[in-house]
Amino acid sequence: MHLVIIGNGITGVTCALTVRRLRPEARITLVSSESTHHYSRTALMYVYMGHLRPQDIKPYEDWFWTENRLELVHATATNLDLAGRHVTLDNGNTLSYTHLLLATGSESKRFGWPGQDLAGVQGLYNLNDLAAITRDTHGISRGVVVGGGLIGVELAEMLHTRGIEPVVLVREASYWSAVLPPEEGNLVDRQFAENHVPVRYRTELREILGDAQGRVRAVVTTAGEEIACQWVGFAIGVTPNLGLAKTSDIETDRGILVDEFLRTSAPQVYAAGDCAQHRQPAAGQVSVEQLWYTGRMQGETVAHTICGQDTPYRRGIWFNSAKFFNLEYQTYGQAPAGAEAGVESFYWEHPSARVALRVYYRTEAPHAVLGFNALGLRLRHAVCEQWIAQQAPIATVMAEFGRANFDPEFFTQHEQAMMAAYNIQFPTQPVLLKRRKGLFSMNR
Numbered sequence: 001m002h003l004v005i006i007g008n009g010i011t012g013v014t015c016a017l018t019v020r021r022l023r024p025e026a027r028i029t030l031v032s033s034e035s036t037h038h039y040s041r042t043a044l045m046y047v048y049m050g051h052l053r054p055q056d057i058k059p060y061e062d063w064f065w066t067e068n069r070l071e072l073v074h075a076t077a078t079n080l081d082l083a084g085r086h087v088t089l090d091n092g093n094t095l096s097y098t099h100l101l102l103a104t105g106s107e108s109k110r111f112g113w114p115g116q117d118l119a120g121v122q123g124l125y126n127l128n129d130l131a132a133i134t135r136d137t138h139g140i141s142r143g144v145v146v147g148g149g150l151i152g153v154e155l156a157e158m159l160h161t162r163g164i165e166p167v168v169l170v171r172e173a174s175y176w177s178a179v180l181p182p183e184e185g186n187l188v189d190r191q192f193a194e195n196h197v198p199v200r201y202r203t204e205l206r207e208i209l210g211d212a213q214g215r216v217r218a219v220v221t222t223a224g225e226e227i228a229c230q231w232v233g234f235a236i237g238v239t240p241n242l243g244l245a246k247t248s249d250i251e252t253d254r255g256i257l258v259d260e261f262l263r264t265s266a267p268q269v270y271a272a273g274d275c276a277q278h279r280q281p282a283a284g285q286v287s288v289e290q291l292w293y294t295g296r297m298q299g300e301t302v303a304h305t306i307c308g309q310d311t312p313y314r315r316g317i318w319f320n321s322a323k324f325f326n327l328e329y330q331t332y333g334q335a336p337a338g339a340e341a342g343v344e345s346f347y348w349e350h351p352s353a354r355v356a357l358r359v360y361y362r363t364e365a366p367h368a369v370l371g372f373n374a375l376g377l378r379l380r381h382a383v384c385e386q387w388i389a390q391q392a393p394i395a396t397v398m399a400e401f402g403r404a405n406f407d408p409e410f411f412t413q414h415e416q417a418m419m420a421a422y423n424i425q426f427p428t429q430p431v432l433l434k435r436r437k438g439l440f441s442m443n444r
């Protein structure tokens with residue numbers, strides 16, 4: 001067996017390590033155009049901000065790979081020959097495979113704006129982008145961030161920590177409105193305001209203007225405003241990297257099409273992680289998953305199938321977390337941003353606008369819990385998952401809510417107010433608060 005893996009991100013590396021465990025004798029080669037060694041993509045921002053050094057974001061020491069007989073090739077795979085079962089690299093070599101995993105990740109989107117190729121204009125995805133932002137924001141006073149998703153707020157925070165004023169352009173009326181209900185969006189907006197980050201809502205980029213040296217000097221928005229700046233960051237989403245797949249006749253759509261075993265249309269060729277698109281996602285699940293933990297899960301699952309233990313990919317209950325400046329965010333299960341038939345929610349927010357909880361439940365009694373949004377408070381993953389999987393009624397969840405709280409301090413601070421708000425929304429099924437040993441516990 002010679003497993004060739006294109007891409008040494010979390011997906012490719014997890015697959016490699018799992019195959020090594022399952023098939024100690026297998027030959028495994030990891031190819032990456034980006035870096036010889038795997039690193040944590042999610043930690044790129046902390047290197048820029050000076051919280052971590054580049055070597056700190058490599059989860060494994062450099063000797064680890066030789067020790068585990070994982071061959072590393074730093075090159076770009078430029079052509080895929082399915083009939084001959086080999087991959088051509090840009091260094092002139094070819095690699096023959098018995099099994100091939102495409103784990104090529106994503107690439108930043110660009111929409112063809114005038115001026116988007118000027119110096120000082122970029123996305124944030126890889127190590128080259130980190131080098132570019134480090135170089136091009138040195139000594140500047142203002143950068144414009146285009147897009148209001150998770151990477152948008154990361155870029156704003158990155159510039160902010162270096163004393164550069166970020167101006168954020170958001171097409172929608174509130175922050176990340178495709179994902180967050182307006183109340184949660186407003187809490188993030190408060191973070192922008194407290195950190196003196198100007199945000200232009202309902203505003204898009206029209207054009208980027210350059211100077212005589214071909215460097216960005218300003219942007220023009222759809223509101224007609226010209227904003228002087230020395231750097232522009234795109235945070236308008238990513239798209240599956242299909243470059244290598246497209247050199248063959250492997251079936252693709254938005255991503256590389258895979259079945260539930262993460263098999264592509266070509267024999268012995270698999271795809272997983274950001275670049276894969278599920279042909280038949282389970283009800284309520286997305287077809288392209290661009291998350292760290294789903295990459296890891298897919299990498300592990302596909303390794304079993306590659307080793308002859310056919311294993312369907314089952315993501316389980318949706319989960320995501322992020323940090324918006326100082327505001328932590330977690331979401332579990334079904335948590336729609338807008339109205340959805342048969343779904344309601346209970347929302348509580350602390351007057352400080354720094355802590356909030358939303359619990360989604362079915363309209364129909366007994367109001368089974370469907371999902372959670374938590375801001376400024378940390379919930380226990382296992383407990384939330386269990387409630388959602390067991391379709392626990394909201395009354396039960398609220399009565400036992402302390403089980404999900406990560407932070408015991410939270411009890412004393414907020415739980416009473418939260419339950420009082422819940423009791424107003426559900427007067428027929430109140431949760432009673434009993435004072436016990438200085439802590440509040442809930443009983444129905």
Ligand SMILES: Cc1cc2nc3c(=O)[nH]c(=O)nc-3n(C[C@H](O)[C@H](O)[C@H](O)COP(=O)(O)OP(=O)(O)OC[C@H]3O[C@@H](n4cnc5c(N)ncnc54)[C@H](O)[C@@H]3O)c2cc1C
Nearest residue numbers: 007009010011032033034076077104105273274290291292
């Ligand atoms: C700045 C940033 C912050 C993020 N933060 C979070 C977060 O907080 N939480 C979260 O869940 N997710 C986050 N994500 C998303 C998460 O990092 C990705 O979902 C995950 O890294 C995808 O892993 P992957 O292994 O599928 O692909 P990737 O990590 O993209 O790895 C693919 C690799 O393949 C290489 N490659 C591609 N084509 C070729 C080729 N032809 N030849 C050789 N090599 C090739 C690429 O260079 C790349 O190194 C973040 C992403 C970014 C960019």
